[in-house]
Amino acid sequence: AAAYVIATYGSLAPGNFAAVNNLPPGYQIDYAYASGTAIALVESSGGDNFASWASDNGVAGGPTGDSDNDGILNLVEYALTLNFNGSDGSAGTFTGNALSFTKRQDAIDNADVSWVIETSQTLAPDSWTPAVTQNPGNTDPTISFTLPTGQGKIFGRLKVIEN
Numbered sequence: 001a002a003a004y005v006i007a008t009y010g011s012l013a014p015g016n017f018a019a020v021n022n023l024p025p026g027y028q029i030d031y032a033y034a035s036g037t038a039i040a041l042v043e044s045s046g047g048d049n050f051a052s053w054a055s056d057n058g059v060a061g062g063p064t065g066d067s068d069n070d071g072i073l074n075l076v077e078y079a080l081t082l083n084f085n086g087s088d089g090s091a092g093t094f095t096g097n098a099l100s101f102t103k104r105q106d107a108i109d110n111a112d113v114s115w116v117i118e119t120s121q122t123l124a125p126d127s128w129t130p131a132v133t134q135n136p137g138n139t140d141p142t143i144s145f146t147l148p149t150g151q152g153k154i155f156g157r158l159k160v161i162e163n
Contacts, residue, residue, distance in 0.1 A: 003033060004041040012036075014081075014102040016141055031105045035085045049112045050078050050162055059084050063162050079107045079115060079160040092158060099156045100144040103134075111136035116159040117145040123155055131156070136163050 012031065020029055023041070033040035050063055054074060059067045063075035070087040077084040080091055081102045092101035099117060107113050114135050118128040132145045147154050 003030075003043065005033065006039045006041060008034075008038045010037075012039075012081075014142055016105060028109055029105060032081050032083075036081065036083050048110045050075060050107075050110075053078055053106055053110070057084055073160075075113070075162055076158075076160050078104060079113045080104055080158075097147045097149060098144055099147060099158075100142055101158050102142050103140070105141075108139055108141070112163055114161040114163055115143045116161065117143060118157055118159055119145075119147065120155050120157075121151075121153055128157070128159075 006029075016031060017029065023029070027041050027043055030040050030042045033042060053059070054062070054067075059065075059074050059078075061067050061074055063073065063078075065074050066072065067074050068077075068084060068086055072082060072088055072091055074084065076082070076091060077088070081104050082088045082091060092099060094100075101115070101117075103115065114133065115138075116130050116134075117132040119131045120127040120129070132143060134140060134143050143158070145156060147156055
């Protein structure tokens with residue numbers, strides 16, 4: 001079968017199984033299966049990249065499209081654990097001074113995107129500087145940055161790059 005559901009959930013805290021051993025060849029764990037309501041063992045797509053993920057999930061418009069019209073680009077929804085079939089709230093969390101985003105396991109496994117948290121004091125187009133970069137192959141389930149205090153205004157954003 002293309003997928004075997006392991007568990008269903010209403011909400012899932014960030015994180016993954018500590019270890020997954022002896023997966024059948026051609027299968028991987030999808031922590032946001034069925035529009036983010038299940039954990040499943042799924043057949044790996046042949047391309048193992050954004051395009052094959054989009055095709056497998058009926059996501060139209062390419063990386064810069066917004067298939068579900070929620071204001072978040074398809075590539076960002078692929079790179080993060082966002083609902084690609086419906087509206088999302090915030091793409092990340094901001095607690096205290098910490099800005100954090102949870103990465104989608106498919107994007108981690110496929111190693112075809114980079115995640116960059118950038119900061120700016122002015123929001124001007126050329127004022128953004130990278131604060132944290134996670135390149136393809138980085139298996140951390142989240143990307144986070146603690147904004148400095150006592151320096152006046154500072155803004156943060158996430159940039160996702162298809163590699």
